[in-house]
Amino acid sequence: MQAPGRQKKRHMRITRFNVLAIIIALLLGSSVLLVEVREYQSSQAVKQPDLQRLVNLHPDGWTPIASPFVDPRWNETMKSDYDLVAAQAYQRGDGKKVVVVMTWSRDGIRRAGHSQQICYQAGGYTVTPPENASVATKAGKQDVIAFTGTHGNLIEEVMYWRITGGKTDISTGQARNVAIRLDKLTRLVQHILGDMPDNLMVRVSSERATPDQPATAQIDYIRGFLEMLSASDRKLIMGVQ
Secondary structure (H helix, E strand, O other), X not given: OOOHHHHHHXXXXXXXXXXXXXXXXXXXXHHHHHHHHHHHHHHHHOOOOOHHHHHHOOOOOEEEEOOXXXXXXXXXXXXXXXXXXXXXXXXXXXXXXXXXXXXXXXXXXXOOOOOHHHHHHHOOOXXXXXXXXXXXXXXXXXXXXXXXXXXXXXXXXXXXXXXXXXXXXXXXXXXXXXXXXXXXXXXXXXXXXXXXXXXXXXXXXXXXXXOOEOOOHHHHHHXXXXXXXXXXXXXXXXXXX
């Protein structure tokens, strides 16, 4: 039979453990609540861009045309991945066409702009390895990710870029995977600090007229589009290089 003092001492140890567990639980609960509060505050502070207005802006000589990508039903399917989606196809006087797609997410980490080559692969395209490229404009150089997608007789030249937290993000391949992992590791801290970056993605694509001749309409369009933008729109679309 154990002495009463020993039983009391064990009882005190159990009580202290329980108190410590309660404190830890409260701290974890309060941190989760703080994350939610900060996320809400951040979401209220970030102003949504008018993507539809931006995608409707176009350089002289380009005319809006119908395209499956402009169908509102297509936009609705994309809204599960992004907060905002806008698209428009254009044709130039020489017959060359481009399709412009823009997406935006308030949470630039959990709903960051997809790697577009993966989207093309999911659509049945065979794609070339993505490469870093740039388009020189009077408004400055725009760094992009470029690849070619082939689907039967259809060959598309694609250029796109992402703006995360106001900064250009054109990482590809393993560098992109590492960046995503680092973003996830810092997500909790960013939530707590109320500094969640948003994400804007711009994609411009053009079909090849002949299989062995790369299309250049997407380059012409990007250059003309960026040069015609106002300073504030250009800052939003181009970010910090």
